[in-house]
Amino acid sequence: MRQACFFSYSKFLAALVALFAFSQAPAQIPDKFTNLQILDKDSNRAQVVGQMRMFAGALGVRCNHCHLGENAATLEGFDFASDEKEAKRIARLMMKMVQDINSNHLGGIGRAEHLKVNCVSCHRGLTKPQSLRDAMLKKVDAEGVEAAERHYRSLRESYYGRASYDFGAGTLNNVSETLARQENDLDSALAMIRLNIEFHPESAYSHVIQARILMAKNDPDGAVSSLKRAMEIEPGNQFYEGMLKRIQNRRQQ
Ligand code: HEC
Numbered sequence: 476m477r478q479a480c481f482f483s484y485s486k487f488l489a490a491l492v493a494l495f496a497f498s499q500a501p502a503q504i505p506d507k508f509t510n511l512q513i514l515d516k517d518s519n520r521a522q523v524v525g526q527m528r529m530f531a532g533a534l535g536v537r538c539n540h541c542h543l544g545e546n547a548a549t550l551e552g553f554d555f556a557s558d559e560k561e562a563k564r565i566a567r568l569m570m571k572m573v574q575d576i577n578s579n580h581l582g583g584i585g586r587a588e589h590l591k592v593n594c595v596s597c598h599r600g601l602t603k604p605q606s607l608r609d610a611m612l613k614k615v616d617a618e619g620v621e622a623a624e625r626h627y628r629s630l631r632e633s634y635y636g637r638a639s640y641d642f643g644a645g646t647l648n649n650v651s652e653t654l655a656r657q658e659n660d661l662d663s664a665l666a667m668i669r670l671n672i673e674f675h676p677e678s679a680y681s682h683v684i685q686a687r688i689l690m691a692k693n694d695p696d697g698a699v700s701s702l703k704r705a706m707e708i709e710p711g712n713q714f715y716e717g718m719l720k721r722i723q724n725r726r727q728q
């Protein structure tokens with residue numbers, strides 16, 4: 476009994492030491508700071524390093540994204556005070572923006588307690604925080620639908636299960652509808668909805684979008700089989716039934 480007790484106590488001590496070592500900043504980070512313009516000039520090392528780790532995590536980068544230095548693993552020879560990197564200068568603007576949002580805008584809601592915005596509210600682990608929808612539409616425009624499809628697959632590989640991008644069915648449904656409606660690009664719209672159905676075969680509405688695109692491409696047989704698939708997934712949906720009737724009537728004319 477005593478033995479067991481001693482054992483767990485030493486384990487506890489080891490965990491405590493590990494925790495302490497973990498929260499300590501590497502020796503390469505100085506104690507005195509010479510170029511703090513937004514953070515409190517009297518901030519101590521733990522406060523500055525805590526903020527910096529938060530920045531790095533929110534943007535999905537390491538210290539060298541904003542600071543001059545070669546080896547991000549050891550931080551050897553880093554010049555943290557330098558403002559040479561553009562990303563550091565942008566980060567200062569972002570810090571001011573966040574302060575302004577929190578005090579002047581969210582504060583203006585007039586509640587005694589209000590939630591606060593922080594870097595991660597927008598960045599979600601990305602340096603350039605954009606939605607998956609916007610990223611896809613931009614890619615189709617710039618490099619074509621095949622490049623966009625490869626891009627989706629590779630983003631999904633890296634980010635699925637994280638907060639960065641929404642890989643739910645809604646995203647490519649919207650991309651596909653936007654390409655069809657606003658850009659009248661039916662081929663790209665069809666490629667995007669097929670990609671969506673590959674990952675979300677049970678999304679009834681994706682099959683309905685596919686049916687609409689196929690109708691517009693003059694493929695009523697394809698449209699009917701897409702709609703029937705949607706109706707298998709959601710039996711009794713009157714909207715889908717009505718659509719199927721309209722297509723069948725049109726075919727008989
Ligand atoms: C997104 C950009 C960004 C990242 C990533 C970043 N920093 Fe910073 N860092 C800044 C900005 C901006 C300042 C200046 C803040 C100010 O003016 O109050 C700063 C200041 C510092 C300072 C104070 C320098 C001085 O003497 O004034 C240190 C030390 C520092 N960062 C260390 C780190 C470390 C260590 C990491 C990685 C864990 C890191 N930073 C990651 C943007 C960044």
Ligand code: HEC
Nearest residue numbers: 530562563565566569570573592593594596597602603604
């Ligand atoms: C309201 C949303 C929002 C918040 C909050 C926000 N950012 Fe940003 N940030 C953006 C957007 C949008 C861009 C892309 C700007 C562009 O490329 O034109 C960006 C770009 C950046 C960049 C440039 C990235 C690069 O290297 O290309 C840095 C650095 C950055 N933000 C740091 C921060 C830090 C640090 C915080 C928290 C203090 C923060 N941001 C909070 C929206 C935000």
